[in-house]
Amino acid sequence: MQPLSFLSIVTLALAVNAFKSSVLQVKHHHHNAIAARANKQCRTGPQRSPSQGGRESMADSPSSVVIAENPPSTIKSAAPASSSVPEAQITAESISSHISSSEPSPGAAEPVVFAKTEAAAVSLTPNNNKAGIAGGDAYPYLKDRIGWWYDWSPNPSKAGNPIAVPMLWGAGTADAQDAARLATFKNLKVAPKYLLGFEEPDCPAGSGSAGMSVDSGVSKWETYIAPMRAKGAKVGSPSMCKQADETWLASFQKKAKTPWDFTAIHINKNNMAGVRKDIEHYAQYGKPIWVTEFACVNDYPNFVPCTNQAEINKFIYDVVDLFEKEPRVYAYAYSNGLGLGNVWPLTTKDGKLSASGQTYLSAISRYH
Numbered sequence: 485m486q487p488l489s490f491l492s493i494v495t496l497a498l499a500v501n502a503f504k505s506s507v508l509q510v511k512h513h514h515h516n517a518i519a520a521r522a523n524k525q526c527r528t529g530p531q532r533s534p535s536q537g538g539r540e541s542m543a544d545s546p547s548s549v550v551i552a553e554n555p556p557s558t559i560k561s562a563a564p565a566s567s568s569v570p571e572a573q574i575t576a577e578s579i580s581s582h583i584s585s586s587e588p589s590p591g592a593a594e595p596v597v598f599a600k601t602e603a604a605a606v607s608l609t610p611n612n613n614k615a616g617i618a619g620g621d622a623y624p625y626l627k628d629r630i631g632w633w634y635d636w637s638p639n640p641s642k643a644g645n646p647i648a649v650p651m652l653w654g655a656g657t658a659d660a661q662d663a664a665r666l667a668t669f670k671n672l673k674v675a676p677k678y679l680l681g682f683e684e685p686d687c688p689a690g691s692g693s694a695g696m697s698v699d700s701g702v703s704k705w706e707t708y709i710a711p712m713r714a715k716g717a718k719v720g721s722p723s724m725c726k727q728a729d730e731t732w733l734a735s736f737q738k739k740a741k742t743p744w745d746f747t748a749i750h751i752n753k754n755n756m757a758g759v760r761k762d763i764e765h766y767a768q769y770g771k772p773i774w775v776t777e778f779a780c781v782n783d784y785p786n787f788v789p790c791t792n793q794a795e796i797n798k799f800i801y802d803v804v805d806l807f808e809k810e811p812r813v814y815a816y817a818y819s820n821g822l823g824l825g826n827v828w829p830l831t832t833k834d835g836k837l838s839a840s841g842q843t844y845l846s847a848i849s850r851y852h
Contacts, residue, residue, distance in 0.1 A: 608718060608746055608772050608814045610647040610678065614807060615848040618777050619820030622830035625837045629848050632815060634776070636683060638669035651680035654694030655704050662694065669708060675715035680723070680748055680776060681705065686732035687725035692822055698735045710742035720748035721769070723776050727751065727783070728765035737769065746772040746814060752781035754790055756802055763812060773812050777819035778803060779828055789825035796827060797843045804847040818844050 610616070613631025617623065620635045620642060627644040634640050640648040656666030682694050682701060689695025696704070701722060713719045721737075721744040724730035737743075749766045753759050759778075766773055780790035780799040790796050800818075807816040820830045830841035837845070 610649070610815060611645065613852050614813065614815050615804070615852055616646070616815055616817040617820060617830065618817040619830070621820055621835070622837060622841050625841060626830075626845055626848075629845060629852050631852070632678070633817070634680060636665075636821075638665055638672060647677060649678045649680055650676050651683070652704070652708055653683045654685070654689075655682075655696050655700050658689035658694050662689075672712075675712045675717040677718065678720070679709065679712050679717045680720045681709060681744065682722035684725035684750070685722050686730050693725050698732060698739060701732075701736055702739045705736075705740055706742060713742055713745075718745040720744060720746050720774055720776065721771070723748040723750050725750070728762045730765075733769070744771065746774050748774045748776045750777040750819075751775055751803075752777075752779050752783050752787070754780050754782050754795070754799060756806055758783075759803060759806060763810065767812055772814040774814060775807060775816035777821060778807075778816060779819045779821075779824050781824070787823070789823070789828055791825055791827045793827060793839055796840050800840065800843045801847050804844075804851070808851050 610632035615630045616632040616634075617626060617630060618634060618636070620633060620640065623633060623642050623644070623646075627642075627646055630646050632647040632649055633642075634649040634651055636651055636653055638650045638652065640650060642648065650669075650672070652669050653665045654662040656663045682696060682704070684693035685696035685701050687693035687695060705722075709719055721733060724733055726732075727750060733747075747766050747769045749762060751759055751762045753762065763773065780796050782788040782790065790799065804816075807813045818830060827838075828840055830838060830844065832838050
């Protein structure tokens with residue numbers, strides 16, 4: 485074989501350099517296209533429910549890029565260390581950087597991007613703020629820190645930014661107030677953004693429970709709730725009295741034709757293990773969770789509200805942290821309802837913010 489001439493060597497070297505430049509340019513455009521597409525999907529992709537996978541994180545595999553998909557919960561003092569990439573910092577640039585650092589081999593499938601839909605996630609978290617209150621007594625003190633509130637009526641109304649959420653309390657047969665609420669609900673013409681279903685239909689009527697059979701619940705649901713959902717309202721399931729021991733909701737879900745959008749639950753516990761047990765029970769329904777009432781209560785063997793202020797304060801801080809960091813919980817409300825003793829309520833008898841109310845304000849102010 486004849487040795488290559490100097491001119492041939494120079495020509496070959498130039499060709500190799502041109503090929504390398506072409507490859508780098510193709511990679512650059514490929515990475516930019518992936519990042520741009522991922523950024524677009526982060527804004528407009530469909531919402532995923534907890535039953536479809538729950539919380540996601542940046543995948544270890546170089547063949548996929550996964551973005552955490554949770555309802556909003558950003559603590560002001562310190563970000564929860566639940567993800568290697570803070571949720572607020574997940575951008576097209578960070579996606580592109582991750583792809584660059586874990587580049588697939590030639591011929592491999594294009595990276596799959598499971599994009600978080602900020603708009604869709606927020607749509608089930610009122611005002612992008614999970615914190616709320618059940619009952620309007622403490623509203624003037626908390627309105628700048630909560631995203632929503634309700635008062636068990638079909639027409640809650642107060643000035644301010646928190647979203648007022650209507651409710652169809654019962655079948656109109658529990659007492660005079662229940663009948664009046666149903667009559668008012670029938671006159672609603674415009675579908676609200678959010679709508680809550682029945683109040684504790686699984687316990688006998690009276691003492692704050694609607695007391696409804698499953699068949700009655702299905703009938704009223706299809707007659708009054710279903711049309712509102714058809715008009716665009718996000719509807720919450722009936723909320724159970726018996727917490728994790730309920731069986732009513734499973735029967736209701738099987739019989740009702742119209743599904744709910746989020747599962748409304750009540751949590752009356754005095755420890756986080758009990759709170760988590762309730763959340764796990766209701767997660768089986770495969771929907772985002774709204775804790776529409778929570779309170780510090782020793783619920784076994786009897787219903788005994790907490791009365792020690794130190795115990796209540798610790799419970800409030802612990803449960804707010806749990807709800808804010810729990811991706812399956814999209815909203816929660818401090819219960820200011822009946823039967824919770826004299827220490828738990830948010831306000832005092834003369835209408836001032838109580839010590840418990842001050843603790844709740846402090847706890848949610850760390851996040852909102």
